[in-house]
Amino acid sequence: MKPYEVIAENPLIINRKKWRLFANYIPVENHPDQDRWIAKLNTTGQLVENRDVDLAWMLYYIRTQHPGATVEEVVNWELARVVEDTGDFKDNDEMGAYAMTLYLGLAYAIKYGLLILVKD
Structure with missing residues (x-):
């Protein structure tokens, strides 16, 4: 997933209802007060640092x-969690932009090996 890619052509979004996500890490250190989470990848043993609170919640949900x-279930869960914590989005544009940020976070988690994407 590329930041300026056409949304309608993005495979992660097109297949959001079919593709499934699995955790590929073990939590090592959690520092929520510093917005810092460190995980060890199961496949390579590499340590990965995450400083994205929303991604940390989505990784928690998946694990x-x-x-x-599915990708859609994870994004919908995170959107619902944020609405519960902070209140409704002011409009659909704000929610859509935030959802795109969540998709981008998942794409990076897949790229760096925190998540395994299983395609149906």
Whole structure:
């Protein structure tokens, strides 16, 4: 997924209802007060640092609550969590822009090996 890619052509978004996500890491250190989470990849043993709070929540959801969740389920869960914590989005544009940020975060987590994407 590229930041300026046409949304309608992005495979992660096109297949959001089919593709499933699985965690490929073990949490090593959590420092929520510093917005810093460190994980060890299962496949390579490499340490990866995450400083994105929303991604940390989505990784938590995939690893502990719903392994094998579709991309859409994960993004919808995070959107609902944010609305519960902060209130409704002011309009659909704000929610859409935030959802795109979540998709981009998942794409980076897949790229760096934190998540395994299983294509149906």
